[in-house]
Amino acid sequence: MGITSPQDQTAEVRVSLQSVQNIVERLAGQLAEIKEEKKQVREMIKSFVENDPDYSVAMDAVEPILQRAKEAKAKAISSPQIVELKVKASEFREQEKEIKESLSNHLLRYREMTGSNVFETTAGDEVGFVTKAVFKPKQLSLF
Numbered sequence: 001m002g003i004t005s006p007q008d009q010t011a012e013v014r015v016s017l018q019s020v021q022n023i024v025e026r027l028a029g030q031l032a033e034i035k036e037e038k039k040q041v042r043e044m045i046k047s048f049v050e051n052d053p054d055y056s057v058a059m060d061a062v063e064p065i066l067q068r069a070k071e072a073k074a075k076a077i078s079s080p081q082i083v084e085l086k087v088k089a090s091e092f093r094e095q096e097k098e099i100k101e102s103l104s105n106h107l108l109r110y111r112e113m114t115g116s117n118v119f120e121t122t123a124g125d126e127v128g129f130v131t132k133a134v135f136k137p138k139q140l141s142l143f
Contacts, residue, residue: 028135028143107131 049055076082107129111117119127 025143032141032143 077086107119108131110119111129111131117129117131119129121127
């Protein structure tokens with residue numbers, strides 16, 4: 001095996017990159033197709049169930065009870081205490097989302113700097129982490 005020139009190495013990288021891009025596009029297209037087919041199958045199942053005579057009779061019997069339960073729940077969750085708790089829960093979800101995003105960004109930087117997927121804590125413990133690359137859900141439809 002001989003020494004390759006920088007031009008040959010650049011050409012190899014281009015070919016390799018093109019291969020990866022082709023695979024990514026093919027797999028993303030397959031994923032989009034499967035998601036659509038899965039959605040259609042779920043809709044078919046739902047349709048079969050809703051058109052089942054036994055299910056229809058049972059739902060007709062239970063519908064008034066479900067409606068009363070729904071109204072009771074709406075009344076309960078509109079109380080000031082519940083509204084306040086919902087606001088707190090929403091704030092916690094937002095904080096959690098921001099912290100997770102920041103942590104993910106810093107772990108990516110850590111991996112780039114160290115080349116390792118293991119984080120060593122100040123106590124000397126080693127904590128492994130994974131990185132995951134995915135397309136944004138709405139972007140997947142572009143394939």
